[in-house]
Amino acid sequence: MTETTEKCSVPAVGITGITKRFGDVVAVDNIDLSIADGEFFALLGPSGCGKTTTLRMIGGLDFPTEGSLRIFGDEVGTLPPNKRPVNTVFQNYALFPHMNVLENVGFGLKMQKVNKSDIAARSRQALDMVQLGHLAERRPTQLSGGQQQRVALARALVNEPKVLLLDEPLGALDLKLRQEMQLELKTLQRELGITFVFVTHDQEEALTMSDRIAVMDSGKLLQVAEPEAIYERPANRFVADFIGNTNLLEGTVADSTTVVLANGSRVEASSDHAAGTKVAVSLRPERAYCHEVGGAPSAHSTIDGKIRGTTYLGNAVVYRVALDWMELDVREENRPGMAKFEQWQEVTVSWDPSAVAVVAD
Amino acid sequence: MVSTQAAQAEQTSVESAEQATVEFEAKAIRQASRRGFLMALPAYGYLVLFFAIPLMIVVVYSFATRTSSGGTALSGWNLDAYRKLGEPIVRDILFRSIWIALLTTVLCLIIAYPFSYYLATRSERVRNVLLVFVMIPFWSNFLVRNYAWRVLLGNDGPVSQVTSAIGLGETRILFTPLAVIIGLVYGFLPFMILPLYAAIERIDWRLVEASRDLYASGFESFRRVVLPLSMPGVVAGSILVFVPSLGAYVTPEILGGAKTTLLGSYVVVQFLTARNWPVGASLSFVLMSVMLVTTLIYFRSGGRTL
Ligand SMILES: Nc1ncnc2c1ncn2[C@@H]1O[C@H](COP(=O)(O)OP(=O)(O)O)[C@@H](O)[C@H]1O
Ligand SMILES: [Mg+2]
Numbered sequence: 005m006t007e008t009t010e011k012c013s014v015p016a017v018g019i020t021g022i023t024k025r026f027g028d029v030v031a032v033d034n035i036d037l038s039i040a041d042g043e044f045f046a047l048l049g050p051s052g053c054g055k056t057t058t059l060r061m062i063g064g065l066d067f068p069t070e071g072s073l074r075i076f077g078d079e080v081g082t083l084p085p086n087k088r089p090v091n092t093v094f095q096n097y098a099l100f101p102h103m104n105v106l107e108n109v110g111f112g113l114k115m116q117k118v119n120k121s122d123i124a125a126r127s128r129q130a131l132d133m134v135q136l137g138h139l140a141e142r143r144p145t146q147l148s149g150g151q152q153q154r155v156a157l158a159r160a161l162v163n164e165p166k167v168l169l170l171d172e173p174l175g176a177l178d179l180k181l182r183q184e185m186q187l188e189l190k191t192l193q194r195e196l197g198i199t200f201v202f203v204t205h206d207q208e209e210a211l212t213m214s215d216r217i218a219v220m221d222s223g224k225l226l227q228v229a230e231p232e233a234i235y236e237r238p239a240n241r242f243v244a245d246f247i248g249n250t251n252l253l254e255g256t257v258a259d260s261t262t263v264v265l266a267n268g269s270r271v272e273a274s275s276d277h278a279a280g281t282k283v284a285v286s287l288r289p290e291r292a293y294c295h296e297v298g299g300a301p302s303a304h305s306t307i308d309g310k311i312r313g314t315t316y317l318g319n320a321v322v323y324r325v326a327l328d329w330m331e332l333d334v335r336e337e338n339r340p341g342m343a344k345f346e347q348w349q350e351v352t353v354s355w356d357p358s359a360v361a362v363v364a365d
Numbered sequence: 366m367v368s369t370q371a372a373q374a375e376q377t378s379v380e381s382a383e384q385a386t387v388e389f390e391a392k393a394i395r396q397a398s399r400r401g402f403l404m405a406l407p408a409y410g411y412l413v414l415f416f417a418i419p420l421m422i423v424v425v426y427s428f429a430t431r432t433s434s435g436g437t438a439l440s441g442w443n444l445d446a447y448r449k450l451g452e453p454i455v456r457d458i459l460f461r462s463i464w465i466a467l468l469t470t471v472l473c474l475i476i477a478y479p480f481s482y483y484l485a486t487r488s489e490r491v492r493n494v495l496l497v498f499v500m501i502p503f504w505s506n507f508l509v510r511n512y513a514w515r516v517l518l519g520n521d522g523p524v525s526q527v528t529s530a531i532g533l534g535e536t537r538i539l540f541t542p543l544a545v546i547i548g549l550v551y552g553f554l555p556f557m558i559l560p561l562y563a564a565i566e567r568i569d570w571r572l573v574e575a576s577r578d579l580y581a582s583g584f585e586s587f588r589r590v591v592l593p594l595s596m597p598g599v600v601a602g603s604i605l606v607f608v609p610s611l612g613a614y615v616t617p618e619i620l621g622g623a624k625t626t627l628l629g630s631y632v633v634v635q636f637l638t639a640r641n642w643p644v645g646a647s648l649s650f651v652l653m654s655v656m657l658v659t660t661l662i663y664f665r666s667g668g669r670t671l
Contacts, residue, residue: 065574085577098575102593111589112579163579 014077016041016167016199017062022071024057024223031057033223034071039167039201039216041076044193046210047203049220050246055203056095058220059169062201063092076166086115091160095171097152099144105131105155106140112163130162131155133192150181161192167199174209186213207247211235219243241363244286251292251332252284252363263362267329271305275362283364289335291359294323294345300354307332307353311345325353420653427646435640446643450651455631462628465542466610469549473557473606474599476550481561481598482591485568496562499555507552511619514548515539518620540622548616553609557602564598565591600663608656628652 017039024032032054039045047055060066061073064085073081080088091112099108110127118126131137134154144152153173160168173189174182190213193200204210210217211231218228219242227239238244245252255265263273263285273285293300300306312326318338323345325332334353336342345351430441449455484495502510516522518539525536538544568591576586614629621627626634628648635645 063578065578084583085574086580086582090578092575092578094571094575096571098569098571100572100575100590111576111581115576115580115582115585159579 014041015039015074016043016076017201018072018074018077019058019062020072020074022058022061022068022073024054024061024066025069030223032061032068035220035223035225037218037225037228039199041199042197044190044200044213044215045202046214046217047201047220048207048210048217048246049205051205053220054223055205055220056171059092059171059201059203062167063090063169064088065092089166090169091163091165092169092171093153093156093160093173095173095175097144097156099152099155099159101144103144104140105136105142105144105147108144108155109159109162111159116163126162127158130158133161134158149176150185153177153185157189157192161196161198165198167201168193169201169203171203172205173202175204175206182209189213211247219246221246236361238286238361238363241284241286241365244284244361244363249289249333251287251289251330253287253330253332254282254284257281257283257362267327269307271360272357273305273360273362274357277362277364281364283362286361286363287332287355288359289322289333290320290337292332292334292353292355294325294334294336294343295352295354296343297350297352300352303356304354305357305360309351309353311347311349311351314345314347323351325351423646423649426642427650429643429646431641431643437642446641446647447651449644450648455648458626458628458631461542461625462611465546465549465627466607466613469546469553469610470557470603470607472546472550473554474603477554477557477561477602478599481558481565484558484562485565499558502551502555508615508619510552511548511616514544514551515619518544518547539620540624542621542625544620544622545613545617545625545627548620549610549613552616553606556605556609560601560605561595561598564595564601568594604659604663608659611656612652 015038017037019035019037021034021036022032023030023034035058037058047058049055057066061068062075064080064083064087067082071081072079075088075090100111103111106124106127109130110123113123113126128137128140131140134157136151136154136158139147139151144155147155153176157173170189174185177185186209189200189202202210202213211234214231216228216230217234219226219234219239221242227234227243229237229239234243234247238247241252244250253265253271255263255271257275257277257279258264258270259279260276261272261274262270263275263283264270265285271285275283277283293304294311297308307327309325309327309332311323312331313324315322315324320338321336321342323334323336325334332353425439426437427446428442428444430438430443430445432438450459484492487495518524518536520535520537520539522539524538528534528536538547572590572594573586576590577583581589612629613627614633617625617627617630621630632645632648632652635641635648
């Protein structure tokens, strides 16, 4: 056994080789993950990829089939949830319908045998923190979705957990409220300094809120990195496709700076894949430009095509460009003097070679 | 000017459109309720014919006069029958009946709760098999099942044989209140299990998980989440057991013997043997009122399980 010497290097959550099977279904497939103290960490992936299961294992609501799980260095693999210094904000809030808001918030403290006057004071304080002090006597069913969400948050945070687990906490809220809550959650996390593990299937939410993101698919961890790295340097095709919008131009690696696209044209794109590897060049719509034929800057890579459709977004216009062998989306910001193109007009699509990423399966 | 006129015209047309919508909606609602009434008509007819009218007859008879020959005169309306209910014999029977019904209810609750909990937390398949087991007793006649208990509990029945074999001597359970309670618990247990099961099964298990996440032990989680949320089932089951136990006739008749007269038997005696129809009617009516009030209290308190 090697002792961990530095206190600050102990991760808040340390997951090593964890697998979770439900019968034949492998919900979580041998993942390793280290979440630092005070981090806002997002688990991102499509529905059914194993995010909730991972979170439940950290919280103690499911137990790993294999592997080790540590919270601040202590092995917790088989501890029941009430013996772990973590709390959860559940996907559906799971507020107790037979208790009022204040009793809901005070439940955890009561179970920890905190004395009555402290429970009352701390519950009130937690409710004030989420701006619901005035609704303390209400039943959860008498609250709106957004208010229930805040109660669930207060109910977890009042216990001052070392790690807060949030399972798609904003999923049921409408867009405006969701954006407000995103900001609020982020601010709260900064102020409290608690480690947040945040599950979401919304890549935009993960990008805007997190310090780091783990992208999952089919129970596997595909990439763990900062938002920018995930967006700019996706580890593989799935990540490139799942995070934001992108055009995937199929091709084969020729050498470290060139990819031969499926139509035979060579484009500049640096990668460390071996020559001959089947790859895709990921070109983000906002990184491509449309020009009249031949009007592209000489340093850019280019492809010719025809405008097949135009989607007006208000702040931008997305042109769908038909090539002989595929279609591309090109996003032009709606600035004064933005170039406009007609349906079926011949255009040249161009991009800065450094703006693309090469991804393999 | 022109535009204001146009605006006014538009407004009136909007108003009349709204008016039309309201009328249309009202008409639709009327039609729907008429259809609903038609569908419920057979049920209403049944209720009136076999419940409301007989009940009225009972009420009327309870105020009638018993003639010296044992007949009933529908004249000289009086409260004698109700006064008779205050006499010690009737009071004793009443208290004994309530006491036995209460005990039956509590015993059913104690037996049924753990079983219902177990049932509700099984997989769908196991659950269905167990539910069939709960129903099996209904496949044979209630009377037959009570006579079976008479055999089981008799002085030379299996229970007694076992106790004398292990040296405890013969048991004399038959024709005691204990035999009645055993019979009632046996007979009404499914009426406790089913609503309890329904209530527990309906509990959102994520709430239990949430309580565990909030530091509740398994026991606390049960006490503070499962139990309160299953209360509608507890109340419904208790009413479903208490009410028929209070008026039970067959089981006390077969297992109770002469010393354990209960309300049900007393009512029958009043009608058939003592030929005092007003007293039988008044007692029936009081009994029914008690049951009705109990049930109303339940629905008023928000229970909607059944
Ligand atoms: N209790 C369970 N029993 C069987 N399969 C389960 C159970 N919980 C989750 N799964 C399966 O595990 C996979 C991952 O589920 P989950 O972690 O809920 O995904 P996510 O939260 O990412 O949508 C899914 O295929 C799901 O069907
Ligand atoms: Mg989920």
